[in-house]
Amino acid sequence: xxxxxxxxxxxxxxxxxxxxxxxxxxxxxxxxxxxxxxxxxxxxxxxxxxxxxxxxxxxxxxxxxxxxxxxxxxxxxxxxxxxxxxxxxxxxxxxxxxxxxxxxxxxxxxxxxxxxxxxxxxxxxxxxxxxxxxxxxxxxxxxxxxxxxxxxxxxxxxxxxxxxxxxxxxxxxxxxxxxxxxxxxxxxxxxxxxxxxxxxxxxxxxxxxxxxxxxxxxxxxxxxxxxxxxxxxxxxxxxxxxxxxxxxxxxxxxxxxxxxxxxxxxxxxxxxxxxxxxxxxxxxxxxxxxxxxxxxxxxxxxxxxxxxxxxxxxxxxxxxxxxxxxxxxxxxxxxxxxxxxxxxxxxx
Amino acid sequence: xxxxxxxxxxxxxxxxxxxxxxxxxxxxxxxxxxxxxxxxxxxxxxxxxxxxxxxxxxxxxxxxxxxxxxxxxxxxxxxxxxxxxxxxxxxxxxxxxxxxxxxxxxxxxxxxxxxxxxxxxxxxxxxxxxxxxxxxxxxxxxxxxxxxxxxxxxxxxxxxxxxxx
Numbered sequence: 001x002x003x004x005x006x007x008x009x010x011x012x013x014x015x016x017x018x019x020x021x022x023x024x025x026x027x028x029x030x031x032x033x034x035x036x037x038x039x040x041x042x043x044x045x046x047x048x049x050x051x052x053x054x055x056x057x058x059x060x061x062x063x064x065x066x067x068x069x070x071x072x073x074x075x076x077x078x079x080x081x082x083x084x085x086x087x088x089x090x091x092x093x094x095x096x097x098x099x100x101x102x103x104x105x106x107x108x109x110x111x112x113x114x115x116x117x118x119x120x121x122x123x124x125x126x127x128x129x130x131x132x133x134x135x136x137x138x139x140x141x142x143x144x145x146x147x148x149x150x151x152x153x154x155x156x157x158x159x160x161x162x163x164x165x166x167x168x169x170x171x172x173x174x175x176x177x178x179x180x181x182x183x184x185x186x187x188x189x190x191x192x193x194x195x196x197x198x199x200x201x202x203x204x205x206x207x208x209x210x211x212x213x214x215x216x217x218x219x220x221x222x223x224x225x226x227x228x229x230x231x232x233x234x235x236x237x238x239x240x241x242x243x244x245x246x247x248x249x250x251x252x253x254x255x256x257x258x259x260x261x262x263x264x265x266x267x268x269x270x271x272x273x274x275x276x277x278x279x280x281x282x283x284x285x286x287x288x289x290x291x292x293x294x295x296x297x298x299x300x301x302x303x304x305x306x307x308x309x310x311x312x313x314x315x316x317x318x319x320x321x322x323x324x325x326x327x328x329x330x331x332x333x334x335x336x337x338x339x340x341x342x343x344x345x346x347x348x
Numbered sequence: 349x350x351x352x353x354x355x356x357x358x359x360x361x362x363x364x365x366x367x368x369x370x371x372x373x374x375x376x377x378x379x380x381x382x383x384x385x386x387x388x389x390x391x392x393x394x395x396x397x398x399x400x401x402x403x404x405x406x407x408x409x410x411x412x413x414x415x416x417x418x419x420x421x422x423x424x425x426x427x428x429x430x431x432x433x434x435x436x437x438x439x440x441x442x443x444x445x446x447x448x449x450x451x452x453x454x455x456x457x458x459x460x461x462x463x464x465x466x467x468x469x470x471x472x473x474x475x476x477x478x479x480x481x482x483x484x485x486x487x488x489x490x491x492x493x494x495x496x497x498x499x500x501x502x503x504x505x506x507x508x509x510x511x512x513x
Contacts (some may be wrong), residue, residue: 081377122477125404132412136384139416143377143423151423158420162413166503182477325510329503 008111016117020097028251029059031302035251038306066244074237076146085141086238086245092134093252099123100259101185103269103291106284115287116185123184124172127260128165131215135161137249138217138224138234145237153233156317157224161215163324168211170332171204174339175264184260188268198265203335205265207328209304212261214324216253219309223317258301262294269294356396363389376422380415387411401477 033048033055040047048055073079103115120126135158142154178200179187191197198205214221225233232238235246262268269290315323363386370382387410394403484492 078375078377081381120400122400122404125401125408129404129407129412132408132416135416136419139419139423140381143419155420155424158416162416165413321510325507329507 012111012113013117016113016115017098020102020117021094024094024097024252024255025248027255028248029063031251031255032062032247033059034302035306035309038303039310042307042310063244066241069240071240071242072237074146077237078144078146081140081144082237083242085137085144086242086249087137088140089134089137089249090245090252092130092137093249093256096127096130096256096260099126099184100256100263101188101268102294104287106287108284115291119183119185122182124176124182124187124264127184128169128172131168132161132165134215134253137246141238141246142234145234147237149230149232150234150236153224153226153230153236157217157234160217160221160223160320160324163321164211164214164221164328167207167324167328167332168215170329170336171207171211172264174204174332174336175201177336177339177343184263184268188263188270191267192270196265196267196270201265201335201339203331204339205261207332207335208265209261210323210328212257213305213308214320216257216305217250218254218305220312220315221320222314223320226314254302254305255298258298258305259294261301262297266297352396355392359389359392359396363393377419380418380422383418384411384415387415398476401480 036058037047037055048058051057051061073082098117099120101114101116101119105112105114107113138157139154142150142157145151175197176182178197179190181187181190187197217224222233225235227233230236235243238246269287271289271293274289366382366385366389370379370386373379373382387406391403391406391411394400394406
């Protein structure tokens with residue numbers, strides 16, 4: 001029976017799940033703060049600085065404010081779906097964290113605890129599947145609002161995510177041809193000792209990061225909520241914490257996609273210029289250092305997300321489709337062909 | 349009763365229940381959402397059979413892409429019970445007869461199965477990506493290549509249509 005699991009493993013995984021989910025929530029909370037600080041910095045103004053030292057408690061104040069706002073459910077909306085929308089957005093945002101290898105093994109209580117919730121052998125496909133489900137939260141919420149602007153936003157989100165999924169999938173195929181595995185853990189292990197995939201797949205990474213921006217609905221691709229044309233896009237009718245969930249899900253998505261990019265292309269928890277194998281006697285500290293390196297890589301990616309948001313203006317919708325279908329897909333196909341040819345010529 | 353049997357029963361209940369709900373829903377959007385639940389139940393069955401690749405591909409292709417397009421179309425046309433033209437009784441009668449004969453054929457097919465394997469667990473690894481890949485690239489290489497050419501041409505076609513503004 002392959003489903004029989006011992007009790008200790010269940011407890012261990014439960015604790016790990018709680019830590020990872022709570023961790024991503026806290027990180028997302030402070031990402032909202034960091035976003036406003038970075039925006040202030042790029043626009044030469046101080047940013048939030050009133051609540052606590054350096055405005056540290058701003059996210060708490062924001063959260064409290066959202067909780068105390070009046071909650072409005074429009075009369076003509078289908079209520080169950082209206083509530084389901086933000087819940088689904090949040091759920092799909094958090095689900096991806098299950099397969100990310102946050103670090104190496106930790107030795108505690110005479111047990112080797114892997115800092116990864118589930119090392120399934122189809123890890124990258126799981127990420128891809130959950131990402132493709134992410135659009136439902138937006139679409140269902142948009143449709144249930146019974147508002148033309150919301151519906152437009154939802155339809156835009158759907159066509160945008162489907163279009164960019166294609167290029168993303170093809171760029172991942174090139175990576176898979178190179179690594180020969182679907183498990184994120186194994187990909188990270190292959191990249192130890194500085195052989196990061198970015199060296200071999202620069203074009204693939206470029207396509208992947210552009211698609212990640214589009215899948216997260218981040219500027220310059222946030223057409224689903226383009227304020228200048230659609231008021232608030234898919235969340236026009238939302239208020240209080242339901243709106244908060246939508247906004248928050250975006251930041252969690254950003255955090256998780258940064259983690260995916262760091263583990264696919266930038267070595268995951270591999271510390272650059274540091275030979276882990278030679279310092280095996282450090283035990284748990286080694287795993288913690290790895291975790292720290294991974295988090296630093298994630299923070300750098302999140303900063304890039306913000307940097308682009310406050311630098312590049314929003315695309316027009318036809319420009320978005322043009323970029324997705326006529327530039328990224330042919331480029332991704334070329335990248336796949338070139339990778340195949342290189343593997344054939346040089347061998348693995 | 350082992351955990352596999354319990355999950356098999358739960359998943360089957362989920363599949364049949366969501367299938368019935370999909371047919372009974374008045375609103376087409378709700379029908380689509382129940383159909384998505386049904387796909388999840390089927391993916392759960394694939395996982396019980398140790399076919400993780402099939403399970404996740406089922407979700408990516410059906411729940412993640414095809415159903416999004418369905419939802420897209422239904423939302424864009426704003427289909428619902430009020431705007432639906434009333435079907436006349438002759439059409440309904442014909443639909444009942446054809447649906448009933450399909451049910452008869454399916455029932456007879458099920459009845460003729462001699463040996464039933466309600467739950468076949470984990471013994472096979474036919475659904476794992478390694479096995480599947482080997483079979484696809486040896487025994488079924490020609491159909492596989494033909495279908496991949498078909499997919500590539502569909503993709504190129506989409507790009508070409510996009511080019512004609």
